[in-house]
Amino acid sequence: MRIPLRHSLLFAAALLCAPIAFAQMGAASASGAQVAIDAPWVRATVPRQPATGAFMRLTAARDLRLVGARSPAAEHVEVHEMAMQGQMMRMRQVASLDLPKGRAVALAPGGYHLMLIGLQRPLRAGEKVALTLLFEDADGKRSEQQVHAEVRPLATPAS
Numbered sequence: 001m002r003i004p005l006r007h008s009l010l011f012a013a014a015l016l017c018a019p020i021a022f023a024q025m026g027a028a029s030a031s032g033a034q035v036a037i038d039a040p041w042v043r044a045t046v047p048r049q050p051a052t053g054a055f056m057r058l059t060a061a062r063d064l065r066l067v068g069a070r071s072p073a074a075e076h077v078e079v080h081e082m083a084m085q086g087q088m089m090r091m092r093q094v095a096s097l098d099l100p101k102g103r104a105v106a107l108a109p110g111g112y113h114l115m116l117i118g119l120q121r122p123l124r125a126g127e128k129v130a131l132t133l134l135f136e137d138a139d140g141k142r143s144e145q146q147v148h149a150e151v152r153p154l155a156t157p158a159s
């Protein structure tokens with residue numbers, strides 16, 4: 001059996017993140033939010049770098065899809081995935097990301113992520129970036145949730 005690389009990476013990332021997410025899950029669900037957003041972070045940038053990635057774990061209380069996001073730090077935000085194209089690992093935009101009820105979905109380096117494009121200025125480690133995530137349910141009804149993601153150093157490993 002051949003398991004796509006992307007899936008094994010996501011699986012590994014999910015395992016690594018599990019203890020942190022579990023600890024933070026209580027607070028998120030207590031707020032009544034539709035989606036628990038755990039350990040959100042954004043990779044720091046160097047001057048004139050046009051784009052960077054945002055990562056987190058999403059656990060929806062009911063079947064939803066992540067269909068977009070926006071941030072005051074960027075001109076626009078896209079949902080991306082990393083995938084093998086021939087021998088190359090490349091990222092590409094996806095229209096949406098399924099969030100099945102109760103299942104933690106990892107946005108992590110090497111897998112799905114939010115791409116902040118057209119950065120207004122460099123993002124420095126330690127500051128916070130506001131992100132508004134846009135979700136859609138099976139009936140096409142949309143909802144938003146805001147999160148503040150901590151900027152982490154450029155060299156932050158995939159976890």
Ligand SMILES: [Cu+2]
Nearest residue numbers: 080091114115
């Ligand atoms: Cu990307």
